[in-house]
Structures are given as structure tokens and as C-alpha cells.
Amino acid sequence: MLAACMLTLRQLPDPAFLGPLLKGFLGAVAVFLGLSALAAWGTAGLAGGEGWLATAAAAFGGLLTLGLAFWLFVPAMLAIAGLFLDPVAAAVERRFYPALPPAEGAGLAAQTAFNLRFGLQVAAFSLLALPLALLAPPFGAVALWLIGTVALGHGLFEGVAQRRMPVSESRALRRRREAPVLALGALLSALSFVPLVNLLVPVFGTAAMTHLLHRG
Numbered sequence: 408m409l410a411a412c413m414l415t416l417r418q419l420p421d422p423a424f425l426g427p428l429l430k431g432f433l434g435a436v437a438v439f440l441g442l443s444a445l446a447a448w449g450t451a452g453l454a455g456g457e458g459w460l461a462t463a464a465a466a467f468g469g470l471l472t473l474g475l476a477f478w479l480f481v482p483a484m485l486a487i488a489g490l491f492l493d494p495v496a497a498a499v500e501r502r503f504y505p506a507l508p509p510a511e512g513a514g515l516a517a518q519t520a521f522n523l524r525f526g527l528q529v530a531a532f533s534l535l536a537l538p539l540a541l542l543a544p545p546f547g548a549v550a551l552w553l554i555g556t557v558a559l560g561h562g563l564f565e566g567v568a569q570r571r572m573p574v575s576e577s578r579a580l581r582r583r584r585e586a587p588v589l590a591l592g593a594l595l596s597a598l599s600f601v602p603l604v605n606l607l608v609p610v611f612g613t614a615a616m617t618h619l620l621h622r623g
Contacts, residue, residue: 408587411618412594414503415611423498424610431609492518492566495610499617507621513569513577521574522566529558552596559599559608560592563616571620584619591615 418424500507513521532554540547561581568577581588595612599605 408590408594408615408619410622411591411615414618415499415614418499418502418614419607419611421498421502423494424614427495427610427613428606431606492613493570495613496567496570496617499614500621503618504621510570512571513574517574518566518569521569522562525558525562529554529562548600552593552600555596555599556589556593558592559595559612560588560590563592563595563609563612564588564619567613567616567620580620587619588616591619 497510500510533551536547536550536554539550564581564584565574565577568580572580591612595608595615598611599608
């Protein structure tokens with residue numbers, strides 16, 4: 408796992424990573440703006456006018472927007488992970504594993520369905536853990552980290568593996584390498600808590616999982 412991270416850090420300036428990084432930034436902005444619009448619409452209807460109630464509702468809506476954007480970062484990222492996987496993984500393979508044959512794994516439809524389904528599942532678990540975060544923030548943070556560990560570990564590894572094998576085989580391979588996959592997932596989940604750094608998680612995670620796939 409450490410070797411995969413070190414090799415990824417060496418390649419971060421690669422121009423092939425810039426496009427996915429930009430898509431990740433735009434995706435994060437789109438999610439944030441969507442949640443902001445939803446919160447503004449909901450709080451405007453709740454306030455129903457001017458005065459201190461409207462002001463309090465608007466402030467609450469702003470805090471709710473920030474909280475939800477932070478809380479749902481991992482599932483939102485997994486849902487659009489297909490935007491990042493192919494060019495990043497291909498760049499890693501060109502530089503470090505040039506002898507590999509062309510990637511001919513699961514089809515684009517199967518990979519997209521996997522990303523969306525997995526992202527929705529993680530979002531559901533994250534929302535179920537939200538009351539814990541409100542009642543006991545330290546335990547909620549740990550719960551979010553654990554959810555992210557499994558989600559990022561499983562989701563990114565299987566997504567990378569599906570470039571070269573069917574979905575069922577990628578899942579079986581992930582189970583055989585569960586320990587390093589979860590170790591890397593734990594690191595990525597921790598990084599997702601750090602503002603701005605979390606925008607690097609999809610690219611960094613995809614590249615590191617590609618190394619983990621080919622280096623065993």
C-alpha cells in the first residue's frame with residue numbers, strides 16, 4: 408500500500424491527471440450548488456416571510472448545506488467516479504506497466520451501473536449515520552470515516568479492476584486483497600475530511616488502486 412501511494416505521489420504532476428482533477432472540481436461545485444439551491448428553496452418555504460424567523464431559517468439552511476455537502480462528498484464522488492477511472496488508470500499503466508495488453512474488461516454500461524449503484528448505497532448508509540453525527544459528533548465522525556473506508560476502498564479498487572475483468576471477477580479479486588484495499592481506503596477516507604485536499608481523492612485513489620491491482 409505504501410509503495411502504491413509513493414508511486415502515485417511521483418506521478419501527480421502528470422498532465423494526464425489535470426483533466427480528471429478539473430472534472431472532480433467541477434463535480435464538487437455542482438454538488439455544492441445543487442445542495443445550496445435545495446436548502447435555499449426549503450428554508451424559504453419554511454420561513455414564509457421576513458423578520459428574524461426568515462433570517463434564522465436562512466442561516467440554518469446555509470449550515471445545513473455545508474454539512475450535507477461535506478457529509479455526502481464520498482457518495483457523490485463515487486457516483487461520478489467513472490469520469491476519473493479510465494484516463495488516470497491508463498496514464499499509470501502507460502508509465503509503470505507498459506507491457507500490459509489493452510484494457511478489455513467490463514463494458515462501459517456495466518462500470519457506470521456499478522458506480523451509480525455503489526454511490527447510492529453509500530449515500531443511504533451515510534444518511535442513516537447522520538443522526539449519530541448530530542447527537543454525538545465524535546462518534547458520527549468515526550462512523551463517516553468507517554463508511555468512507557469501505558466505500559472508497561471497495562469502490563475504487565473494483566472500478567479500476569473492471570477495466571480488465573468482468574464485475575464478478577473484480578469483486579472476487581478485491582476480497583482476496585481485502586487488507587491492503589481497506590488500508591488504502593482508510594487513508595483516502597481520512598483525506599476526504601480535508602477541504603481542497605479531498606478534491607485530489609478521486610485521482611489519487613484511482614492511481615494508487617491501479618498500482619495495488621498490478622503490484623498485488
